[in-house]
Every structure is written in structure tokens, then in C-alpha cells.
Amino acid sequence: MTDLASSGTRRTGGTAASNGRGLTGLLLVSAPVALLGWLIIYPIFNAIARTLVVQTETGTAFSVDTYVRFFSDGYALANLWLTLWVTAVCAALLLAICLPLALYLRFAKSRVAGVLQGLALFPMFVPSVILAYALIRTIGPNGGVDLVLNALGLPKINSPYLTPWGPIIGLVWDNIPLTTLMLVAGLGAVSDNAVEAARDAGARPLALLRHIIFPQIGNAMLVVLSFTVLSIFSAFTLPYVLGPASPEMMGPFMQRTFSQVMDTRMAVTQAVISFLICAVFGAFYVRSIAKNREARR
Amino acid sequence: MAQLTLKNLGKSFDDTDVIRDLSLDVADGELVCLLGPSGSGKSTVLRMVGGFETPNxxxxxxxxxxxxxxxxxxxxxxxxxxxxxxxxHMSVAGNVAFGLKLRGLPKAQIRQKVQEALALVGLKGYGERRVWQLSGGQQQRVAIARALVLEPKILLLDEPFASLDQHLRERLREELRDIQRRLGITTLFVTHGQDEALALADRIVVLRGGEIEQVASPDRMYRGPQTRFVAGFIGSMNFLPCDMRGGVSDHPLFAVRAAVPDGPVELAIRPEALTLCPARGTGMRVHLVTDYGTHLLVDVDLPDGGRLKAMCPPSARYETGQEVAPEASHVALFRGDAKLAEVTLERRVAVHV
Structure with missing residues (x-):
């Protein structure tokens, strides 16, 4: 009886040392959790509340009028579709460019791979505004490409500047380093021996990609897609400088609604809608990761 | 069933010769072990045979x-x-069936071959499991089944049991030998474990610095090493430096007679070729007795500061510090890396305390 009681006390109370360790752990975790709450969770709920609660003469009231206005406004919907289209095209282009690059960097043993890795990471250190200016000077009207073509006696290019292809080119260029790094990290999970075993079993390059490499980097591809969606939805500088005036992408649209139309509540509504679309991709990613972990247990 | 021939193979990495002019014939159904220390080039040879490296x-x-x-x-x-x-990301059966699917075999035939291969390695009924649900030994069995199901002419094994514990390693080794004999498949096996090579191989190839040091059956490799390196690398060996003077070694313990030119030599004696007799005033004392169950390994300190290892029956009794006199039954003489002679000595007494 006494033994049982005393062991029960030990289990609930724990030792002074283990209590101290638990407290230290809580303190260490509390700072990032507080920051997350303050800088991310609170602004999300605050923004959602500001779009749903309106001031009336009698006080406050619940209203979804800004959401109704957004989804009934052809221009707003055109902006949303443009953003989704640019996101899809950028994601497809990034995968098409970065996947072969990442495969080469992961499996190539030559010295060229090192040089190529340096070049692939270079855009990471170029600020967006400098990149935008450089693109205007090269592929813009009368830019570097036009000058070269003119010197060769060839017609000018149909410039992508101020068309949806302007921000697409800029965003793809800007996102190549991070996407490549994430894919290379994902490919790190595919061991050399796993690839060699597949080749030994008779797999040619395409079969190797389809049956061995792609199934093992599914999570990395999901991360890439999620990050692409998040970064392109939140992009401002490149769509603002290189993109078309109408329709426009969500970033410049929000900024213009806020500072020129001065409709703060509508701007926040646009932000909430963008956030919800990104959250769907985020939830999809988290679900896939959780499913994989569950299957491995 | 096939014959493998390696002709004057050479391989360099970054201007460093890893394999130098290596030639080897592996007969039909033979199991040859490539044995050598790290960096000797044994895995490179195997990878060249597998096609993962191209010889220069x-x-x-x-x-x-x-x-x-x-x-x-x-x-x-x-x-x-x-x-x-x-x-x-594949099940056990998926792993084994992969190569068959690539070859476009009918599903029923694939299913049958996978079942046969899994039964061969003792994993019948494990097909639907995920590979991470298996133990290390079971995973290696799946890898063996995956290689065998394609009925290759040559089976290549790159230290397949290195990551397994001793007991499992010995069991799988026996099973592999049994399967290899049953199928009669020509096999090249890379290992750095001499016990593995001695237990498995029809012939052992000892590699050193990218060159073949000696090719021989396990028995000849152990009992008749042709170089000092092989003598020291395969099994335990006591090396005692001394001089030959007029056909007799001047070692204070072992006066070995052999028709070799005068000059410095090393007497090489296996621990099991040594017998320890109790004696007084020899100055040679037992330093350590290690009981391996099947035998005792006795370390003896010599008056000149050297140390000998002697293998004794488990029934023998030695105390640390006890004075003994060693006797050798078989001695090899090396000068530099070359073997000069092998001498079988007549035992005077064979007494274990």
C-alpha cells in the first residue's frame, strides 16, 4: 500500500531535475510560440474579423458584403484567375527547369556540377527590384535582345514586358535557387545504391525516374509546389513592375485597393481570400506529410 | 551459369591508380571472394563487373x-x-518483382517467380509487407531474392552482411552458400572479413593497393601464404624478426634450420602452431588469457619486449604471470614481403597445463 502510494507520488510529481528540464524546455519553446501567435496567428484572425465585422450606426454587425462584392466583381475575379494562372505556369516551369537541374546536381560527379550549383544559386542574391530592372533592360522594348536582333537584321521580339509573361519570367528566375535547393535536398533521400540497384534490375533512365526517383521525392515536390504557390501569391515587386496593368496580380491589386482606392476592408478581404487559397495548398501538404509518417509507423 | 574473365583491368580516379593490371578467371559456378583492406580496390573491381564503373x-x-x-x-x-x-516505397514483392515487370513478363509468371524467390531465401508469405517492417537480416534476404529472381549469369555481392550482427551474419552466410551451390551460379563476393572469405569461398583473391597479392583456395591461403602481407592479413600471425646465419635462425626461442641465404628474416608462426609448456627461468610470462569457448588465446610477454599469441585447448589452465616456454610446430620465413621457406618442426613435448 505504502509502496504503491509512494510510486504514484513519484510519477506525478517527478524529480526536481526533471521538473527543471521540463521548465527549461517550455521556456525555450515559449519564445517562438509567442512570436508565431503575435506575428501570424493574431493578424490572421484579426484580418478575418475585420472583413466580417462592420461598424453600423447602432454598433457592430456581421457582414460578408466585401466577399460578395469580390466574387461578383468581374475585374477582381479576373485578377484572381490571372494570379492562379501565373502560379500554375510558374510551378510547372519551375519543376520543368529545376528538376533536371536538381537531378544533375544530385547525381553528377563532375566538377561542372559545382560550377552549375553556384550559378543556380546566384539569383538568390539578386534583389527583386534589380532583377526587374535587368529584365526590362534585356527583354523589354528596345532592350538588349532587341538590339542584338536589330544588329543581326532580324525583327524585334514580342516583348513579354507588361504582359503576364513578364512576371512569370521574373518569378521563375527568382525562385530557381530555392526550388533547386529543395529538390536537391529531397533527392538526398534517394541513395546512390537504390538507383544502382534499379539500374542493375534493368531500369533505363525513364523507368528509373518513374518508378524509383519520383515516388521517393513526392514530399519534396509537394514542398516545392506549396512554396511556389505561397511565394507567387505573396509576390509584389515583380508583378508590379513587370506585369500588366489590367488584369493585375493579387499583390499589386491589394496594394492599389489599399493606397489608391483607399478601401482598407476590401484590401484585407483580398488578402484573406489569397490566404485561404494558400492555406488549402498548405493543408494539402501537411496532410500528405502526416499520411506518409502514419504509413511508416 | 557462366564464366567471368577479367583481363588486365585498370582503373584510375583523379590520376590515382585504384586498380592496376588486374587479371582473374572465375570458373562456371565458382564462388570467389575478393578480400583486402579498405582502399585495396575490391569494391571497385565488383562495381566494374556490375557496370557501375568503367575501366580505363x-x-x-x-x-x-x-x-x-x-x-x-x-x-x-x-x-x-x-x-x-x-x-x-514498394512492398517486399514489389522490390523482387521490379526487374521482372521491366522485362514485360506476364503477371501470373511474375507472381510465381516472386514467390519462388522469396521461398528460396526463407521469406515465404512476406510479399505484402513493407520493407521497413523487416529486420536487417530479412531486408538483406529480400535484396538477395531481388538479385536472384532475374537469373543473372554472375551474382555480385558487395559486403552484403557487413551491417548485420555476428550471429545473423554466420547464419546468412551459410544460407547464401547453400543457395549458391544449389543454383550453381558464378559468384563474386567482396568482403573485408577474412572469416567470411575462408568460410564461403572456393577461391580467395587477396587484393592490396589495386593489385592481386595471392589467389588460392581458403586452405592454401591460410596455411601457405605466399607473401608477408597475406600471412599477416589472413588470420593471426606472430612475426619474430631475427637473422639467418649458416642456415640457422639466431632467434633465442626458435632455432629454425632452413636452406636460405644469410640475412635478416621474419619467422611467421600461427598461434595454433605454438604449444606452451610450463617452465621456470625462461623469462617468458603469460600476460593475458582470453577464453573464446572453443579455445584459449594466450598472450605471452617475451624477454625482449615482444609478445606472442598462442592458441591452446579450452581445458588448459594458465595464470597471469606464469612462466612458460613456447614450442612451434610450423614456421614460415619471410624476407621483406617474399616467402623464403616453410619449415615443419618436430615437437619435443606437447604439454598443456
């Missing part, structure tokens, strides 16, 4: 056909890796 010089012939530049996916070889290299 020489040729690889399988049944007389040149496969030197043939990529791995087109070679009639099957490889088992040290790390198992199983595909974790």
Missing part, C-alpha cells in the same frame, strides 16, 4: 563476350549491396 584499361568478359562498356541495365549480372538498397 582492360576488358571484362562474360562467357567470352566483351561487356566492358555495357551499361548495368544490359549486363547479365545481379548485385547485392551492403546497404540492402531496397526501395522503401
Amino acid at each position: 584499361r582492360g576488358a571484362i568478359l562474360i562467357d567470352g563476350e566483351d561487356h566492358t562498356r555495357v551499361p548495368p541495365e544490359k549486363r547479365p549480372t545481379g548485385m547485392v549491396f551492403q546497404s540492402h538498397a531496397l526501395w522503401s
